[in-house]
Amino acid sequence: MSFDALKQEAFEANLELHRQQLAIYTFGNASAFDAARGVFAIKPSGVAYEALRPQDMVVVDLGGRIVEGSLRPSSDTPTHAVLYRALEGIGGICHSHSPHAVAWAQACREIPVLGTTHADHLTAAVPVTEVMSDEAIEGDYEEQTGQQIVQRLRGLDHHDIEMVLVACHGPFTWGKSALKAVFNSKVLEEIARIAWITLSINPAVAPMKKSLIDKHYRRKHGASAYYGQ
Amino acid sequence: MSFDALKQEAFEANLELHRQQLAIYTFGNASAFDAARGVFAIKPSGVAYEALRPQDMVVVDLGGRIVEGSLRPSSDTPTHAVLYRALEGIGGICHSHSPHAVAWAQACREIPVLGTTHADHLTAAVPVTEVMSDEAIEGDYEEQTGQQIVQRLRGLDHHDIEMVLVACHGPFTWGKSALKAVFNSKVLEEIARIAWITLSINPAVAPMKKSLIDKHYRRKHGASAYYGQ
Amino acid sequence: MSFDALKQEAFEANLELHRQQLAIYTFGNASAFDAARGVFAIKPSGVAYEALRPQDMVVVDLGGRIVEGSLRPSSDTPTHAVLYRALEGIGGICHSHSPHAVAWAQACREIPVLGTTHADHLTAAVPVTEVMSDEAIEGDYEEQTGQQIVQRLRGLDHHDIEMVLVACHGPFTWGKSALKAVFNSKVLEEIARIAWITLSINPAVAPMKKSLIDKHYRRKHGASAYYGQ
Amino acid sequence: MSFDALKQEAFEANLELHRQQLAIYTFGNASAFDAARGVFAIKPSGVAYEALRPQDMVVVDLGGRIVEGSLRPSSDTPTHAVLYRALEGIGGICHSHSPHAVAWAQACREIPVLGTTHADHLTAAVPVTEVMSDEAIEGDYEEQTGQQIVQRLRGLDHHDIEMVLVACHGPFTWGKSALKAVFNSKVLEEIARIAWITLSINPAVAPMKKSLIDKHYRRKHGASAYYGQ
Numbered sequence: 001m002s003f004d005a006l007k008q009e010a011f012e013a014n015l016e017l018h019r020q021q022l023a024i025y026t027f028g029n030a031s032a033f034d035a036a037r038g039v040f041a042i043k044p045s046g047v048a049y050e051a052l053r054p055q056d057m058v059v060v061d062l063g064g065r066i067v068e069g070s071l072r073p074s075s076d077t078p079t080h081a082v083l084y085r086a087l088e089g090i091g092g093i094c095h096s097h098s099p100h101a102v103a104w105a106q107a108c109r110e111i112p113v114l115g116t117t118h119a120d121h122l123t124a125a126v127p128v129t130e131v132m133s134d135e136a137i138e139g140d141y142e143e144q145t146g147q148q149i150v151q152r153l154r155g156l157d158h159h160d161i162e163m164v165l166v167a168c169h170g171p172f173t174w175g176k177s178a179l180k181a182v183f184n185s186k187v188l189e190e191i192a193r194i195a196w197i198t199l200s201i202n203p204a205v206a207p208m209k210k211s212l213i214d215k216h217y218r219r220k221h222g223a224s225a226y227y228g229q
Numbered sequence: 230m231s232f233d234a235l236k237q238e239a240f241e242a243n244l245e246l247h248r249q250q251l252a253i254y255t256f257g258n259a260s261a262f263d264a265a266r267g268v269f270a271i272k273p274s275g276v277a278y279e280a281l282r283p284q285d286m287v288v289v290d291l292g293g294r295i296v297e298g299s300l301r302p303s304s305d306t307p308t309h310a311v312l313y314r315a316l317e318g319i320g321g322i323c324h325s326h327s328p329h330a331v332a333w334a335q336a337c338r339e340i341p342v343l344g345t346t347h348a349d350h351l352t353a354a355v356p357v358t359e360v361m362s363d364e365a366i367e368g369d370y371e372e373q374t375g376q377q378i379v380q381r382l383r384g385l386d387h388h389d390i391e392m393v394l395v396a397c398h399g400p401f402t403w404g405k406s407a408l409k410a411v412f413n414s415k416v417l418e419e420i421a422r423i424a425w426i427t428l429s430i431n432p433a434v435a436p437m438k439k440s441l442i443d444k445h446y447r448r449k450h451g452a453s454a455y456y457g458q
Numbered sequence: 459m460s461f462d463a464l465k466q467e468a469f470e471a472n473l474e475l476h477r478q479q480l481a482i483y484t485f486g487n488a489s490a491f492d493a494a495r496g497v498f499a500i501k502p503s504g505v506a507y508e509a510l511r512p513q514d515m516v517v518v519d520l521g522g523r524i525v526e527g528s529l530r531p532s533s534d535t536p537t538h539a540v541l542y543r544a545l546e547g548i549g550g551i552c553h554s555h556s557p558h559a560v561a562w563a564q565a566c567r568e569i570p571v572l573g574t575t576h577a578d579h580l581t582a583a584v585p586v587t588e589v590m591s592d593e594a595i596e597g598d599y600e601e602q603t604g605q606q607i608v609q610r611l612r613g614l615d616h617h618d619i620e621m622v623l624v625a626c627h628g629p630f631t632w633g634k635s636a637l638k639a640v641f642n643s644k645v646l647e648e649i650a651r652i653a654w655i656t657l658s659i660n661p662a663v664a665p666m667k668k669s670l671i672d673k674h675y676r677r678k679h680g681a682s683a684y685y686g687q
Numbered sequence: 688m689s690f691d692a693l694k695q696e697a698f699e700a701n702l703e704l705h706r707q708q709l710a711i712y713t714f715g716n717a718s719a720f721d722a723a724r725g726v727f728a729i730k731p732s733g734v735a736y737e738a739l740r741p742q743d744m745v746v747v748d749l750g751g752r753i754v755e756g757s758l759r760p761s762s763d764t765p766t767h768a769v770l771y772r773a774l775e776g777i778g779g780i781c782h783s784h785s786p787h788a789v790a791w792a793q794a795c796r797e798i799p800v801l802g803t804t805h806a807d808h809l810t811a812a813v814p815v816t817e818v819m820s821d822e823a824i825e826g827d828y829e830e831q832t833g834q835q836i837v838q839r840l841r842g843l844d845h846h847d848i849e850m851v852l853v854a855c856h857g858p859f860t861w862g863k864s865a866l867k868a869v870f871n872s873k874v875l876e877e878i879a880r881i882a883w884i885t886l887s888i889n890p891a892v893a894p895m896k897k898s899l900i901d902k903h904y905r906r907k908h909g910a911s912a913y914y915g916q
Contacts, residue, residue: 046915106802107889115335116398134898169803202336208397211363228275344564345627431565437626440592456533457504573793574856660794669821685762686733
């Protein structure tokens with residue numbers, strides 16, 4: 001059974017990441033997961049988006065071993081593998097370098113829920129990880145980045161919160177598919193940008209009230225959702 | 230009598246909303262009103278702008294009941310209905326998600342009149358609603374959003390002030406036609422962006438003097454207007 | 459003798475204003491001056507840039523009377539006329555609505571010389587006029603806008619300083635030709651944007667030293683200039 | 688032996704500078720160095736990027752004398768010459784006018800290492816030179832600009848740090864090739880932009896820890912690098 005469909009999905013997600021201007025040059029990466037076979041297809045390392053082809057995607061198992069592909073996979077591959085192992089039910093991951101999301105990550109600040117654009121997509125602040133310990137950095141760094149994310153998500157529902165900021169680094173997002181993960185990266189960038197401007201206009205603004213957050217989220221998610229077709 | 234012309238007008242307004250980059254993905258919506266028949270055509274919910282066709286527009290009456298169309302109308306349809314019932318003489322409504330207007334709404338701050346670009350279009354600060362009560366949120370939320378706007382406009386002339394910020398949410402604009410409503414959303418975004426930068430350069434800046442506000446507004450509006458052909 | 463060449467020059471300057479994204483919709487205007495004949499060609503009022511044709515340009519004399527053209531000239535025409543009468547040797551004027559230049563005008567702050575990008579084009583802060591008196595506003599407003607600019611330029615060399623901010627309003631720029639005036643509007647927008655970011659990074663930054671300002675200006679202007687071909 | 692290949696390399700780097708929107712109009716310049724022959728090809732002064740042709744590039748020796756070419760070279764040519772003489776092993780230089788990098792230069796502030804996007808490319812703050820003395824300004828200004836840079840780099844490794852901010856002026860970057868120098872200018876602009884937003888979100892943010900800086904740099908550079916193909 002071929003990996004062509006999986007590679008095609010990863011390819012299209014990476015193209016979309018580029019089309020949505022979520023990274024310059026070779027920065028960032030997206031992957032698509034096949035849970036049944038326990039493998040994911042990911043962008044090759046350091047290749048420009050303009051030059052990507054479906055057949056360049058690298059298929060890797062959950063231990064990070066290459067299953068198919070002649071190129072070296074993204075250096076962030078071990079982070080993806082940790083997340084696919086830990087976050088049950090997800091089908092894609094995106095790591096963008098979009099400027100406003102990266103700025104919040106560098107500021108080591110979670111993004112508070114300041115409006116309905118945020119609440120349409122998640123009911124909590126966009127979480128930010130702890131700064132990594134020197135031991136973790138010197139160990140298997142990319143694996144540790146994944147562990148840091150998983151630890152930060154403890155007690156949170158990763159089907160509600162499909163995005164996280166790695167402190168001093170940048171955003172990781174996920175979703176039911178690779179394209180949904182890229183969509184979440186774009187939404188996060190928009191939330192991050194608007195939150196920055198909001199705080200610049202009114203530094204004393206309080207997070208939005210819980211009832212309004214829940215209302216907006218339930219418009220788009222869950223059994224009583226009524227947004228979309 | 231067919232609704233084709235009305236649907237075409239709503240379609241073109243939604244296209245223009247997208248072309249002016251006032252929302253990403255499926256966010257936002259515009260509608261066109263036929264006062265004689267008491268119906269409006271609105272964007273279907275959750276459909277990407279790139280995929281929209283004139284026949285996808287949904288025709289709805291002022292009670293929010295579907296009159297024609299096979300798709301579900303925008304989830305903000307009840308808000309549009311309230312505004313068409315309350316704001317005499319308007320022909321279109323636009324709800325954008327443009328970042329600077331949303332930021333002012335999230336900051337719960339009205340946009341003061343800081344310059345002639347603002348005064349060319351309205352003589353007062355862009356008003357912002359109260360934050361909605363829990364009861365209103367738990368009730369018919371979108372209907373209540375409309376009521377909140379109508380209440381905020383009490384004592385104001387909605388033919389002068391064709392825009393409002395819903396606190397923690399974003400902008401709604403209206404006008405004689407659907408395209409004019411979208412135009413007002415773009416103008417609001419520009420006003421909001423420039424006001425943010427202005428206050429960042431000079432936080433102590435005072436609102437513009439009344440005589441200059443009136444002068445600029447009357448250049449473009451009313452019996453003595455002399456702008457345009 | 460026809461006005462075709464003059465109208466063509468004004469047309470191209472207005473196209474360039476639009477191409478450089480210095481105004482949305484119908485905002486802004488540029489004109490080209492024929493000093494020998496004492497007339498200038500200017501954008502018609504309220505016409506979208508996308509729809510402009512060379513033959514739409516309106517030829518006006520220095521008293522603001524229409525000499526040729528079937529459309530109404532820009533409402534800012536009297537301001538242009540004042541400047542052509544007062545500023546000896548200029549051949550074009552541009553009034554943009556670019557956001558960062560407008561923000562400085564709205565902030566009623568001159569733009570200090572913070573770097574060589576500024577000094578490459580003028581050796582002084584970009585001046586800002588006084589806020590207009592109520593009498594001037596109620597009088598011939600656009601004429602008074604021109605007078606306000608001329609008064610602010612008193613004691614300054616308008617061949618060195620080819621730009622000014624009208625308080626609470628926006629920028630006017632001029633130059634040897636209409637295209638040069640538009641060029642100056644774009645340069646002003648870039649200076650205004652970078653100055654805003656500079657002050658945001660370091661609010662205590664001092665204006666650049668005089669020797670460096672003069673050096674950069676003389677690289678591009680005057681007898682000892684050595685920039686360009 | 689012809690200079691065609693060198694001129695082609697310089698031409699493509701200048702095109703890329705323009706494509707990456709690192710300068711408006713004729714601002715900025717890039718050059719390509721042939722160490723074996725001791726010459727470099729550089730953009731002609733004051734020519735618009737849209738009009739550039741490979742044959743317009745000017746070939747200059749390390750004393751700044753024209754070796755081939757009918758146009759006048761960039762006015763910054765002596766700065767390039769100083770850098771090629773002082774910075775062993777580099778093959779290209781880029782001087783952009785990108786707004787955020789220029790803003791940091793105008794703010795006379797080095798850009799601290801706030802995140803991994805920065806550390807992926809250099810392990811130290813982006814250095815900023817001293818403000819030039821009046822004597823240096825009145826002397827051979829462009830030569831002195833180069834000397835100022837070389838002096839600032841003393842004690843630093845110019846193969847690690849391939850970028851510098853000239854106080855009150857703007858960025859100069861270099862690299863193994865002219866295209867790499869332009870790449871570094873784009874990366875610097877991105878770092879500068881994100882650092883500005885980061886500090887605006889959290890003015891008290893501390894520079895990133897040394898262990899994380901080193902880790903990220905070594906992912907992309909040196910014997911143990913594992914990024915790319």
